[in-house]
Amino acid sequence: MATLWFLLVALMLVAYVVLDGFDLGAGAIYKWVAKSPAERGLVRRTIGPVWDANEVWLLAAGGTLYFAFPQLYASSFSGFYLPLMLVLWLLIGRALGLELRGHFEHDLLAEACDAIFMVSSLLLTVIFGAALGNVIRGVPLDPEGYFFLPLWTNFRPGPDPGVLDWYTVLCGVVALVALGTHGAHYLTLRTTGEVNARARRFGHFGTRLLPIVTFASLFATLVVRPSVSDNFREHPVGLLLPAAVIGSLIVMELAARRRLERRAFLASVSYLVSMLGGAAFALYPVLLPSSNDPSRSLTLDAAATGSYAMRVALTWWLVALALVAGTFLHLYRTFRGKLSTAAGDEYH
Numbered sequence: 001m002a003t004l005w006f007l008l009v010a011l012m013l014v015a016y017v018v019l020d021g022f023d024l025g026a027g028a029i030y031k032w033v034a035k036s037p038a039e040r041g042l043v044r045r046t047i048g049p050v051w052d053a054n055e056v057w058l059l060a061a062g063g064t065l066y067f068a069f070p071q072l073y074a075s076s077f078s079g080f081y082l083p084l085m086l087v088l089w090l091l092i093g094r095a096l097g098l099e100l101r102g103h104f105e106h107d108l109l110a111e112a113c114d115a116i117f118m119v120s121s122l123l124l125t126v127i128f129g130a131a132l133g134n135v136i137r138g139v140p141l142d143p144e145g146y147f148f149l150p151l152w153t154n155f156r157p158g159p160d161p162g163v164l165d166w167y168t169v170l171c172g173v174v175a176l177v178a179l180g181t182h183g184a185h186y187l188t189l190r191t192t193g194e195v196n197a198r199a200r201r202f203g204h205f206g207t208r209l210l211p212i213v214t215f216a217s218l219f220a221t222l223v224v225r226p227s228v229s230d231n232f233r234e235h236p237v238g239l240l241l242p243a244a245v246i247g248s249l250i251v252m253e254l255a256a257r258r259r260l261e262r263r264a265f266l267a268s269v270s271y272l273v274s275m276l277g278g279a280a281f282a283l284y285p286v287l288l289p290s291s292n293d294p295s296r297s298l299t300l301d302a303a304a305t306g307s308y309a310m311r312v313a314l315t316w317w318l319v320a321l322a323l324v325a326g327t328f329l330h331l332y333r334t335f336r337g338k339l340s341t342a343a344g345d346e347y348h
Contacts, residue, residue: 001311002304005068008317009061010280016057017276018269023047023054025183027094027121028176031114033187033198038341040114044098046190049335051098056324067313071145071303072287079139079147083163087127094120122176129175133168136279137161137224138291145298157224159292167224174217178272181206185265192340203264204256211249225289228282238281244274
């Protein structure tokens with residue numbers, strides 16, 4: 001039962017990265033693909049109806065983590081207190097920048113909203129990537145399963161690292177390139193005119209840069225935590241995940257070159273899913289590795305709640321999933337298709 005809930009939490013995190021990832025990526029490249037107020041309004045309208053719904057998956061994953069793995073929730077939320085506060089303020093800033101933008105007529109205030117929206121989106125992608133890097137690298141857990149991390153120490157991974165070191169920054173760069181490319185493919189799929197042309201160029205550039213940072217991060221991961229390859233050696237079926245990463249990169253490049261917009265976006269989705277799936281497969285059954293003493297790592301069984309509670313909650317989780325899936329199906333069907341600046345320049 002604990003393994004099932006591990007998969008469900010992973011599923012919700014993947015859903016968040018795929019869905020909120022494209023509007024985070026669109027926000028990160030916002031001013032580069034949209035130059036005029038009308039073009040920026042077009043970008044906002046592509047993500048305006050869905051961005052807050054996409055964040056439901058982050059809330060759902062956090063709530064499920066609290067219920068299913070309370071020890072992991074308590075440990076990680078206390079140890080990553082500073083990064084979590086940064087994430088909270090950036091989420092607030094991003095929402096304010098997006099939602100208030102259409103209510104200001106003064107150019108200076110409008111530009112301030114645009115800047116806040118873009119910077120918040122960009123920094124969120126980097127912080128989320130660095131957070132995943134911290135989980136893969138490990139944290140200095142004490143005998144009670146808790147830890148504290150300063151923002152940085154000597155900028156090197158080791159027994160007593162900081163939140164930021166060269167490895168976690170590299171993971172942040174990978175996240176920025178991946179989600180920026182994901183957002184560019186989404187904008188290409190949803191827009192016309194100059195925004196479409198700039199998004200296509202940005203997406204093609206990101207598609208060519210993505211293999212470089214991806215393989216650099218995979219090599220760095222093997223250097224920082226060689227044990228991530230153990231599960232792949234013991235269960236060769238897991239090699240399908242890195243194979244899917246490579247296949248997704250190839251399809252993305254070919255689709256971007258041939259201007260197959262939907263195929264390029266779906267290849268980007270496949271890349272994100274297979275990368276995150278590979279990370280989960282490599283860590284299992286460890287939820288939070290210890291960088292100072294491997295025996296202190298938080299494992300699935302040690303962090304899980306009672307099996308009876310998990311069985312009862314599964315029924316309600318399935319009901320909630322059906323409701324959310326129906327809502328998302330209606331939402332995305334309602335707001336499908338391409339948009340242009342001729343349809344209006346503001347998202348309200």
